[in-house]
Amino acid sequence: MLLSGGLDSATALAVAVRRGLECYTLSVHYGQHAWRELISAASVSRALGAVRHQEISIDLRSIGGSVLLEPRPVPGPDDASRRFGIPETYVPARNTVLLSLGLGLAEVLGAYSVFIGANSVDYSGYPDCRPEYISAFNRLAKLAVAEGSSGGRAIRVEAPLMRLTKGEIIRLGLSLGVDYGMTMSCYQPTDTGLSCGRCESCLLRLKGFEEAGATDPIGYVGRPASS
Amino acid sequence: MLLSGGLDSATALAVAVRRGLECYTLSVHYGQHAWRELISAASVSRALGAVRHQEISIDLRSIGGSVLLEPRPVPGPDDASRRFGIPETYVPARNTVLLSLGLGLAEVLGAYSVFIGANSVDYSGYPDCRPEYISAFNRLAKLAVAEGSSGGRAIRVEAPLMRLTKGEIIRLGLSLGVDYGMTMSCYQPTDTGLSCGRCESCLLRLKGFEEAGATDPIGYVGRPASS
Helix, strand or coil: CECCCCHHHHHHHHHHHHCCCCCEEEEEECCCCCCHHHHHHHHHHHHCCCCEEEEEEECHHHCCCCHHHCCCCCCCCCCCCCECCECCCCCCCHHHHHHHHHHHHHHHHCCCEEECCCCCCCCCCCHHHCHHHHHHHHHHHHHHCHHHHCCCCCCEEECCCCCCCHHHHHHHHHHCCCCHHHCCCCCCCCCCCCECCCCHHHHHHHHHHHHHCCCCCCCECCECCCC | CECCCCHHHHHHHHHHHHCCCCCEEEEEECCCCCCHHHHHHHHHHHHCCCCEEEEEEECHHHCCCCHHHCCCCCCCCCCCCCECCECCCCCCCHHHHHHHHHHHHHHHHCCCEEECCCCCCCCCCCHHHCHHHHHHHHHHHHHHCHHHHCCCCCCEEECCCCCCCHHHHHHHHHHCCCCHHHCCCCCCCCCCCCECCCCHHHHHHHHHHHHHCCCCCCCECCECCCC
16 A cells, blocks of 8 residues: 555545555655655544555656656646646656565565555646546556466556545545544645645645535644634 | 566667667565676676666565575476465566556657566466566557556567577577676575575576577576686
């Protein structure tokens, strides 16, 4: 289970746990400026009862290409700097790297599923969050590892939130007992861990809580945490 | 261009350079016990005239699953410990991780090709070295990154050595001026950099030089370097 510390992957983990799966969580420290999300990921993993949590580091800053890898303000959602309709927060090939690592870990663990919180309804338009991308990864995964490529059982990526709105994701998570106070979605939290409330990730999150008729328990700049 | 320091990727780089491409080389320090190959990679990149060489680190030892990640002797090619016909030297999802990193770097550089030295004739049977695997990666790559997924030009993996025997690869490389004395293929070189001559990688290499009617210039245990 790929766990970012955000609300989507926390909800996807809760779905997997509810299905009775033994979950091993993996977070990747890829050089994101918002490294605080990694602390959230470890807490979420523990709270939801994963068997084990692990972190792996790969410094994608040496590849670059995303504002998320740099210590500068993240543009708002209406920023005109999009390329091919995709915002500057896109990290080149990030989900392909993350899923590759998840695939390798699944093979070593003897697991047959890699869970990811990707969804393509209320999202930023990243190409590697869409259902056709996940399908293509699964065709690759079948050929990439030992058992699947030898005609045995394949490892498959599961993206249980793919078709849900942010409001539906939050309602689902609340029904499964996810404590969203442990999660963090902001691209540029303050030094004290408050979310900015202005980046695209914060705006999607806040819109989701509104749709779900719930209160976001985390703290935002100018609005303290409610939990 | 993914560069391992071995003879295949050196030859693939020479092919790309001969085509007149501006080549950027990437080596991955993934926790391989045979880290000496990284020094070879940097030398090969410089000698063949790449524009830039870079290294990225990701410690796949935390995922594990391969004898190449451990400080213990590598089994010979006839070892009975194969699983699904694949030897213990297989590193779970390695090429998927490497190609993902190559894909991300290509996107940032504005490149449209990722070269890899993979070949599937004289090889160890790794699933992620076969032509059908590369084809599946290309279908994924088209969907994974910004330009290709927006209907623009896709980034494609090129594996120019895929259908060549080891002897043909070496003949090709010699004709392109590759100095194989700079390359290293051994899974378990000695502390002084001699190749063992017994692991599957050494045996494939030596067989290739024999087929090519050439002398391998590197040093082996019990046989000094000829160059």
